[in-house]
Amino acid sequence: MTRPRILCISFSDITADSRVLRQLDVLAEFGDVTTLAYGPKAPAALDHLAVPRSLPSLPQTPVGVLKLVLRRYRAVKLEAPAMKAALAAVSGRSFDIVVANEARALPLAFKIEGDPHIWCDLHEWAPEERTHVSSWRLLVAPFMRWICEVYLPRVEVSTTINDSIAAMYTEAFGVEPAIVRNAIAYRRDLKPVQTDPEIVRLAHSGGAVPGRNIEAIVEAVELLGDGYTLDLYLIPSREGDSYWRGLMRQIEASPRTTLHPPVAPHELPDVLNAYDLGVFVLPPLTPNHRHMLPNKFFDFVQARLGLVFGPSVETDRLIAHHQLGVVTEGYTAADIAAAIRAIGVDDITRFKKNADAAAYELSSARDLETERQILAQLSAC
Template sequence: MPVNDSPRPRILCISFSDIRADARVLRQLDVLARHGEVTTLSYGERPDAAHDHLQIDSALPSLPQTIPGVLKLGLRRYRSVALDAPAVRAGRALLAGREFDIVVANEARALPLASVVAGAPRIWCDLHEWAPAERSHVLSWRLLVAPFMDWVCRTYLPRIDASTTVNQSIATMYEERFGVRMDIVRNAIAYRPDLSPSPLAADRIRLVHSGGAVPGRNIEAIIDAVDLLGDAYSLDLFLIPSRQGDKYWQRLVDRIQASPRTTLHPPVAPDDLPDALNAYDLGVFILPPHTPNHRLMLPNKFFDFVQARLGIVFGPSVETDRLIRRHDLGAITADYSAADLARTLRGLSPDDVRRFKQNANGVAELLSSEADVAVQEGILTRLASA
């Protein structure tokens, strides 16, 4: 086995995503790199902050979706299937002969692999959402995968050294269901003191939405709303195509092209989003609560919009409602339809929009990643000294 000649801890970061497009993990990597020599294990190419990278074929699923794997899920043979997913098997092969001092498992699905990494590492699991209900609006997930994810959390979380999640609502669920204490690391981005609210245009309110082009995100309803509103409004979209297939993406592109008031832009790197969004007025998102994670969301885009000094118009959601109301950052729609979004936007005067943008400017430092980085730094310091 390799000997660690460096005084810096050997840190392995596991994420079944393309980290270069995963804003939360990219921010995490910046902190990890200050504390040790980081190897990433993920889909996609090496992120800039990683010293070394082990690339998993993006065609390999991170859950046991082969016929034998699905049969084992159906029979509740979870222990035999925990390391059976194609991407997990590939990751385990890539890790052969390597030892680490600290392993960061992003999402519960990475915990079984993290538990077999050589070197007796300390393990930190960053749970980006409520794992047992990640895709509970899909019947096959609800019947087969949700019980498996519940088993993973129940089996592995009590054994690990640190656990984090995105907000207090979800942290409470983990504590009540699995008896583990969670620290909070929000999806906030770094404070941008160089940005200030852009002036309103004379002829229209400029709406913007950024994020993944994933089925179920209700992006179509935002497009429909701007078409209902007329020429006094425009919509710009900064979208990342989903790995889930080209058919949905092509349907969405066709819908965008049919809208005279909607413009699609290429994806923007997470750190560059505040600059790209700053020219707009209102960040918009209306995600129906198909799952507990939707109902309790506190997504990257909320914090991106704040750093860009935009007003915010979101559909109802526990955590975002609280922050929008506390800081008077924008408006909350009554439901998730295009008609209600259009109704809400029509009810906002230019003075309202200016006030929201100024209020975002006033809380941009408070709602930045400073507090979250402090939590991560504390965890890494503790794990490195254990």
Template sequence: MSRPRILCISFSDIRSDARVLRQLDVLTRYGDVTTLSYGSRPEGAVDHLEIDRRLPSLPQTPTGVARLALRRFRSVALDAPAVKEAVSLLGDREFDVVVANEARALPLAFAVAGSPKVWCDLHEWAPAERTHVLSWRLLVAPFMHWVCAQYLPRTDAVTTINVSIANMYAEQFGVHPEIVRNARPFVPELSPSPAAEGLTRLVHSGGAVPGRNIEAIIEAVDQLGEGYSLDLFLIPSRQGDSYWQKLVEQIERSPRTTLHPPVAPDDLPAALNPYDLGIFLLPPHTPNHRLMLPNKFFDFVQARLGMVYGTSAETDRLITEHGLGVVTRGYTAEDLVEALRAMTPAQVQGYKRAADRIAEQMSSDADIATEEGILRRLTERDDPARRIP
């Protein structure tokens, strides 16, 4: 019997998208996977359909914006430039299962030939992805709410990153997502790095995206002065060239900050391990920020780092419960300086040991079991039920 045909859709470059890479590793055990995304073919995919990275995944053309303003959502569901290209690339290919990464991929998933089962992995609370941006809040947020209301109740499986966000989907859209955190595999070979005499080594990794407040981290290490260093492993934003240039200029002016090339997701814990404290200072611009449980939390744990986070419900709870670090009072450089100056070297090493103690518990084993359960259900060949798009 032939293996199930699985299509994995992600409007990202999967090769640098840690969550989708982990998902892909599970998908390949249950079928032959075709990926549809920006960037070239990720390892494990038997086929790949590459979307031109210059094409936006939302209907940002003049016609699309006008239709969004008029709330003609059905007419723009497949109208975004990247989605149009994806439809053309797919043609009449048929699949048994389609995985839609994030709600914006749902209209495309339901347009795929072959009446496939659809699993939607919601990386965050979709209706508020970028509501700190006025145009997004006025035009795109209502569209994303419509997409969720229109498609989520018709999906065969739904997952999201934590209980807080799952409850919001249940309350507003009547679906009950299973939880797949952003945890990564356990890295047994790492242990806390020894302290460096007279130096606290700070590190931040992730996308260099406007709103991530990386500028405040750089400003804080400059205010702290001797005894502190900051290393950045950043992925430039696909659409953020001007922001990236400004950030690089700030880094070049900072005597204590070093910029490194981005590191492959699988290599990140080892790259971060020599440092002491992972820093993340994200202001709560959106519900997703207030309820975040990001990749980097789990990156820091597997790297055996202590951590300093801006306050956020999910991370506050875990940091406090496990003694992993400190939560800042606010999100400014001054708030970060205050938190770091209050730490002793002994406390920093204690936070790193705490991360070591819970590294296996905080690994992706539970998430993989959830994904495998979904795929077993969706790839059963003796189930004749099919949805009508």
């Protein structure tokens, strides 16, 4: 029996995109996978069509921006430099199934030859992804909403990261996405590490980009003083050079903070397991921030850490339900320090034990089964 030809589109570097890497492993169970993305080929892909990293996936050329201003969305939907390169790369190829990662990939997905079945994985709430940036809010947000209005009702399957964001898609566009969280694989081999009563070890991992509030965490560990350390595993931003330089100056001035090289997604639980509390406090600059359920939440759980998170609908609920840690009052360094200062060694031990108990439920097992059901459905069509 001939295996389906599957095209996976993602305007990210797949080798550093843990969500898409998990997705690819499932795709490879069902068919022969070609990836169309930035960066090198991922292990699960049979073939790879590389889009040059330097090409933006949104129409940021002068002509493209003018068309966004004039709301000429049909004329601009495939005009972004990365879109043009992607179209050229798939020219003459046909596929049975196309997976479009994020709404911006949908116009391209509907140009693929072979009349493929289309699954759109809406990682987050596309219409307001970066509305804290004025140019994005004024020009790109209406374009993303138009893409969702035109294309989402035409896809056969859609998915997104949590119930809150799924409800937003249902209300706005009449679609009912299935839930595929950013959870990672269950780590049966990891257990909680005993906390040193003399030193509480804090950890944070992820992208070092403006808005992530990393500087507040660094400031908080200085407010906490002796008996606390902070270890950072950061991925520098391609577009945030000035922010990165300022953050480096702050880290270098903090004797309690240590910066480490970034760690591959599958290695993070092993590395983080040595710490006590995973810290992530994201100000609600966008609806996605207010309804976040980020991969680092699941990284910390699999590492068997206690959690210190800023207020957010989905993480608040899970932290309370599983008794995994604390939610700060707000998003400032003082808020973070106050929340951590109130946590005793016995609390940390209890949080770690609860993370261990919840690790399977909060692993990717359920999400991978959802993806398998989707692909079984599409393969049978």
